[in-house]
Amino acid sequence: MLETLSGLLVYVIPFGIGLLIFGLSQRRASKRAQETWNESVEAGLTEPTSLHPQIDLSLCCGSAACVTACPEHTVIGIINGKAAVVDPTACIGHGACAAACPTQAISLVFGTEKRGVELPVVSPTFETDVPGLFIAGELGGMGLIRNAINQGVQAMDSIAKLSGMKRGDRLDVLIVGAGPAGFAASLAAKDKGLRYRTIEQETFGGTVSHFPRGKLVMTAPAKLPIIGKMQFREVQKETLLGFWNEAREKAGLELSYEEQLLGVDRDGDGFIAKTSKSSYRTRAILLAIGRRGTPRKLGVPGENLSKVTYRLADPEQFAGKRVLVVGGGDSALEAAATVAEESDAIVDLSYRGDAFGRAKRKNRTRVDAAIASGRLTVRLSSQIVSITKPAVTLKTTSGPIELPNDAIIVCAGGVLPTDFLKSLGVSTTTKFGQA
Secondary structure, three states, rough: OOHHHHHHHHHHHHHHHHHHHHHHHHHHHHHHHHHHHHHHHHHHOOOOOEEEEOOOOOOOOOOOOHHHOOOOOOOOOOOOOEEEEEOOHHHOOOOOOHHHOOOOEEEEOOOOOOOOEEEOOOOOOOOOOOOOEEEHHHHHHHOOOHHHHHHHHHHHHHHHHOOOOOOOEEEEEEEEEOOOOHHHHHHHHHOOOEEEEEEOOOOOOOOHHHHOOOOOOOOOOOEEEEOEEOOOOOOEEEHHHHHHHHHHHHHHOOOEEOEEEEEEEEEEEEEEEEEOOEEEEEEEEEEEOOOOEEEEEOOOOOOOOOOOEEEOHHOOOHOOOOEEEOOOOOHHHHHHHHHHHOOOOEEEEEEEEOOOOOOOOOHHHHHHHHHHOOEEEEEEOEEEEEOOOOOOEEOOOOOEEEOOOEEEEEOOEOOOOOOHHHHOOOOOEEOOOOO
């Protein structure tokens, strides 16, 4: 009897210890997920900005397969035994969570019941209700690099089938945007022998080029025309852009930078596209621009000076300079903290509000640490009123102040291209938690 009991204990005790460890691990994971959700609520960041998971709790078994599959790691957590979207704004629409769910409890949707997401109406061939005008990539709601690349190629396949291609003295297609979708579409156009022109209002790489230095860009294998497979799964921004630049040079792509599309007029079965540099007659147009649109300007004297930028790319470029960051959201706090942490710049952060209510706690903590170390000065309830080469003037509650200044980083969001789309005649629809 004792021998039997001893034998059982050999198995029961390790099993019980394992069960206890598993339970404690699950409890800690649930606590972390709840804390992440609390931070999102505190910062007012509870509405996803693009394609995201919607979880049917009646089907969810709490396996955490979705948590493991998510490449962003923080988006989904397990709370009280059920999956929950705890960091909504971090979701990039990868869709791995839905594929990993063993009970099909996850569907991918745009918008929520409270907040709709306005998207252009496009056909399965990526053509809008304006014949000859196509949309691919982030503007259509697909922010994931792999999806954007695939859409750019697929849209060009559809464009190549239009009547009237390779005829006359006009372009076959004008590609607007040189991010993942526009880059892939340009390669596809060249591969098909189409007469194309690619314009980009900023720099090569689109949104990716403006990510902070060293940021991990979550992607997945994709196939580029002419070049072949991209095998990256988790790669830093610089590595990915380096690969793209090599591919661009190898393929002999010609891109026009700092050229913005201003308007489009109908021209028979094609268009006349007016840009900030020229005018083009073209059979088709592919819009491969981001949903962030054009950076929002401050509208103050001196804003056109070269020292004013609208995104942080490399903090080291500000070494030894007097820098002013403008904004109160996560991008502004991240920019200010990063420059303060990674360079010897003198950094000021100006925000018109009296508190950083729209930023996540981790970014507010970084700012607090930079303030405590003397590397950053925060100026709440302040606004820029004018900019000169050597200085910047702020309006504050105690009166105007002038700060010596070498560089300004404006993080005031972007002007969404919705009105521009409507001016072209493109219909839009608003999704409220719909696929």
